Amino acid sequence: MSTTTGVWTDLIGQDRVVATLRRAVAGARHAMTHAWLFTGPPGSGRSNAARAFAAALQCPEAGCGQCGTCRTVLSGAHPDVTVVRTEQLSIGVDEVRELVRRAAMAPTVGRYQVLVVEDADRLTERGADALLKSIEEPAARTVWLLCAPTADDVVATVRSRSRRVELSTPSEDAIAELLQRRDGIDAPMAAFAARVSQGHIGRARSLARNEAARIRRAEVLRLPSRLVSLGDCLTAAANLVESATEETGAITSDLDARERSALSEALGMTAKGARPRNAQAALRELEDQQKARAKRLQRDSLDRVLTELTCYYRDVLTLQTGAAARLINGELAEELGRLARRTSAESTLRRLDAILACRTALETNVAPLLAMESLMISLADL
16 A cells, blocks of 8 residues: 555655655755756656655645645646656757746746756757756756656766656556556456556556557567468568557647647738748748657557567566566466477577667667567567
8 A cells, every 4th residue: 555645645666765855845954955866667657756746845735735736736737847748859958948947937936946857868968968057056946857767868967966866666566556546447457457567657557447558468469479470570560560650640640730730820820821931940840840759659659569578578488497486477378388388498588689679779760660570570480
């Protein structure tokens, strides 16, 4: 069960982190600072911890979770709390300069001017340089809350001037309890989602609430047994990329149209076709940003496929080595056992290396179809 209350309630398995943040809110000696860096594995709750801290800093009761201030901060509507999240591949210098300008302003209604950067690992070099000056010479009541997977993902000069808060992977039991308490998920489904998500709270919630997500996962886990020819490999790769593209399109199509419409209106482009000066450049820039967002979302979708395949072959290796670890995909124990007996641990390790190589390829802008074709061929027993 959760041992925390107020804005900290959903920070499961992070008692040490919560204690550190509470001391800072309470004003304990040397406990508060102007720049914080929240790190932790994907799904551990980095951004949730930062937003909870922001709410507690503004709350008259140090994070009660019930007052208007807490609710306003957590909903993203507080005038003195700016949350930056991006679907782009990076956060550029212009966006950071706007944050720095805001950081220099005195708070309007709250105790602090708080700026939460959920993807600090995506700051460009110039963006990080622009941020550095604000962190080195902070305004009196400004607090920066930066989030990244690891401290090494953040520019050294920025991380060296920030106090680190390291989150850990929450346990299966803690995730299952959260899903039941917060989302009303029944116990068996919550336990299943917590087990197969491997500590990723967001992924667990998606699997527990979304049947389509569970179907997609099941389809991915059927792939290894179906890769018996080169044609199977090429077809599987094409289907995976097409599915990721369709999933991305479902997210971005309406959003892209709304953004283009809003920009056109802001530029004064009338129904008669008037095109103010520089309008074309602004529209082209928006299109570039939308393409970058779609690219990232597609890559994220394919990365989930890689994660499921990693868990699958991890289970195979567990059986081959006789390890005592519990199977992640226990419902596939019979199939996993057959593959474990038919192949060697060395071949399973090669397949796991191929998955890692595919992830690296996608991160370095290799064409998704080529990367997935190479992976499927490496996984097949040809």
